[in-house]
Amino acid sequence: MAVESQELNLLANNNRGESQLEAGFDLLGWDEVTQGSVLPSFDGDATGIANKKAEERAYSGFNSYTASVASWRVIKPVFNRDICIDCQNCWVWCPDSSILSRDKQMLGIDYDHCKGCEVCVEVCPTNPKSLLMFSEYADLDESLAAWPEKKKKEKKSKEV
Amino acid sequence: MAVKFDLNEREVWDGNYAASQALRQADVDVVVAYPITPSTPIVENYGSYVGNGYIDGEFVMVESEHAAMSGCIGASAAGGRVSTATSSQGFALMAEVLYQASGMRLPIVLNVVNRALASPLNVRGDHADMYLGRDSGWIQMGAFNAQEAYDLALCAFKIAENHSVRLPVMVHQDGFITSHTAQNVYPLTDAKAKAFVGEIVPVDDMLDFSRPVTYGAQTEEDWHFEHKAKQHKAIMDSRTVIDDVYAEFKELTGREYKRVESYDMEDADVVIIGLGTTVETARVAAKNMREKGVKAGVVAIRCFRPFPYDEVREALSNAKSIAVTDRSSPGGAMGAFFNEVSAAMYTSKNRPLVTGFIYGLGGRDFSIEEAERIYAEQQAHADAGHITTDIQQFSGLRGPKLGFFQTARG
Numbered sequence: 001m002a003v004e005s006q007e008l009n010l011l012a013n014n015n016r017g018e019s020q021l022e023a024g025f026d027l028l029g030w031d032e033v034t035q036g037s038v039l040p041s042f043d044g045d046a047t048g049i050a051n052k053k054a055e056e057r058a059y060s061g062f063n064s065y066t067a068s069v070a071s072w073r074v075i076k077p078v079f080n081r082d083i084c085i086d087c088q089n090c091w092v093w094c095p096d097s098s099i100l101s102r103d104k105q106m107l108g109i110d111y112d113h114c115k116g117c118e119v120c121v122e123v124c125p126t127n128p129k130s131l132l133m134f135s136e137y138a139d140l141d142e143s144l145a146a147w148p149e150k151k152k153k154e155k156k157s158k159e160v
Numbered sequence: 161m162a163v164k165f166d167l168n169e170r171e172v173w174d175g176n177y178a179a180s181q182a183l184r185q186a187d188v189d190v191v192v193a194y195p196i197t198p199s200t201p202i203v204e205n206y207g208s209y210v211g212n213g214y215i216d217g218e219f220v221m222v223e224s225e226h227a228a229m230s231g232c233i234g235a236s237a238a239g240g241r242v243s244t245a246t247s248s249q250g251f252a253l254m255a256e257v258l259y260q261a262s263g264m265r266l267p268i269v270l271n272v273v274n275r276a277l278a279s280p281l282n283v284r285g286d287h288a289d290m291y292l293g294r295d296s297g298w299i300q301m302g303a304f305n306a307q308e309a310y311d312l313a314l315c316a317f318k319i320a321e322n323h324s325v326r327l328p329v330m331v332h333q334d335g336f337i338t339s340h341t342a343q344n345v346y347p348l349t350d351a352k353a354k355a356f357v358g359e360i361v362p363v364d365d366m367l368d369f370s371r372p373v374t375y376g377a378q379t380e381e382d383w384h385f386e387h388k389a390k391q392h393k394a395i396m397d398s399r400t401v402i403d404d405v406y407a408e409f410k411e412l413t414g415r416e417y418k419r420v421e422s423y424d425m426e427d428a429d430v431v432i433i434g435l436g437t438t439v440e441t442a443r444v445a446a447k448n449m450r451e452k453g454v455k456a457g458v459v460a461i462r463c464f465r466p467f468p469y470d471e472v473r474e475a476l477s478n479a480k481s482i483a484v485t486d487r488s489s490p491g492g493a494m495g496a497f498f499n500e501v502s503a504a505m506y507t508s509k510n511r512p513l514v515t516g517f518i519y520g521l522g523g524r525d526f527s528i529e530e531a532e533r534i535y536a537e538q539q540a541h542a543d544a545g546h547i548t549t550d551i552q553q554f555s556g557l558r559g560p561k562l563g564f565f566q567t568a569r570g
Contacts, residue, residue, distance in 0.1 A: 027382060030389040035326065037387045038266030038364040039374040047370045062374065 017068035017112025071118035082131035090120035163213040175309040175338035180205035182313035185353035189240035192220040192231030202245035207527035225250035229257035236266040239365025248275035251289040262297030267320030268328040277337040284523020285335030287487040300465040419463035420471035428457025430538035445531030480542035519555035546570035
């Protein structure tokens with residue numbers, strides 16, 4: 001993964017994104033696959049799982065949490081902590097639950113699941129934006145160094 | 161607690177009412193429905209049973225049959241006992257979702273009141289909609305009258321929900337001829353019916369919060385084939401469960417059902433094999449032919465899917481000439497039912513002559529006289545030792561004689 005200087009396993013269970021979809025699983029025979037292709041989300045008893053944090057959950061091998069589904073991303077959002085106001089807009093809007101946030105504090109991006117759709121950037125209200133899209137292969141520090149300045153509001157013409 | 165519904169030992173019910181009473185007695189939890197002629201009264205009656213306190217269930221009215229079956233899938237995946245009804249265009253609109261239900265192995269019971277498919281628009285009974293469902297992975301059972309529509313609906317829940325089956329089941333009855341004709345029906349008492357059907361024991365139910373599951377997974381070329389093969393094996397294996405449930409039902413009621421029914425077949429030379437109400441017509445014709453010295457018999461398919469290849473071959477093993485009756489326009493083929501029967505008979509020892517009739521489209525009446533004419537024609541084939549007509553013919557059609565494909569064995 002191109003992003004190196006940010007904590008990649010932030011709030012992550014140790015099996016997050018461990019498998020690549022393209023890599024293939026153990027291919028089972030017709031007599032071994034699950035009935036109705038119904039797949040359990042967790043290993044063991046999942047009672048009360050909603051109250052557990054992601055890193056405490058026993059995600060099963062069938063759960064997309066344990067697969068990296070980001071290989072087709074070509075541009076990625078980069079997060080700038082210095083500008084973010086923790087409004088949580090990106091967390092609400094992200095269609096892949098890839099905004100990592102805890103106690104209403106924005107912490108980073110789950111690059112194992114982010115598809116690079118840019119919705120987080122679109123909804124970010126700060127000036128300049130706290131999330132911007134860069135090439136998948138852009139270096140994180142260089143991206144942060146290249147962050148744009150605050151845009152000045154254009155002066156409105158005086159009302160007549 | 162549900163209000164008691166008073167039943168007489170003998171009721172006068174039409175097929176729709178009979179099916180709806182089976183839904184009430186089976187304590188169906190959820191019916192998600194969109195009305196369509198001629199099946200509407202089934203779901204309408206269920207709604208009134210809920211509204212009047214006769215059953216503790218949910219009636220969900222939706223915007224289309226596609227949504228109706230989708231709702232059934234949701235309720236069934238949640239773990240409930242689920243049923244609905246449809247016909248014709250509604251069935252066609254449901255088609256996409258039918259495959260979802262069987263693929264997810266959800267034991268939904270669908271009462272199909274058979275009706276022709278447009279165009280031209282037609283509300284009468286033929287088997288076009290039933291044939292549309294033939295590859296959908298559902299078990300398909302056929303009732304020939306109101307009593308059977310009731311009996312088979314009860315059996316359907318028990319078959320579908322059996323843990324070694326876990327497949328959705330359609331119970332078919334002919335539009336209007338069965339669905340709207342009042343006949344004597346002998347219902348079970350509520351207690352007996354409930355005891356027979358039993359409680360649903362859910363599998364992978366989504367309301368089990370200790371084990372959340374994903375329904376509707378995506379599988380590509382590396383997984384899809386295995387899942388479909390497993391599903392196919394399940395429906396093939398359901399044959400023994402269907403037999404067991406029919407046997408248990410016979411013990412309870414004295415009414416016997418078989419996946420293939422045979423009438424006057426002990427010594428029959430010429431046979432009409434059919435589905436639905438046609439069977440009763442053919443049975444009368446066979447009796448008449450026997451009075452004229454023709455050894456006529458009737459074979460009927462109770463269970464269209466899984467198709468009973470061995471039982472059909474067994475039932476027809478001593479026949480000389482067989483007329484297969486397809487009540488659906490086959491659109492450039494011989495007829496789905498003809499094809500199945502031919503496939504079954506190809507590997508029989510004496511390979512009887514098999515011809516097909518397209519008949520009864522859009523509710524066109526199939527008369528006893530016409531059935532007798534077909535028997536006489538079969539006798540002519542049998543006497544000649546080869547098929548003397550086109551293999552595919554049309555029965556009860558106006559205009560110049562229409563037929564296709566000829567035998568090379570003559």
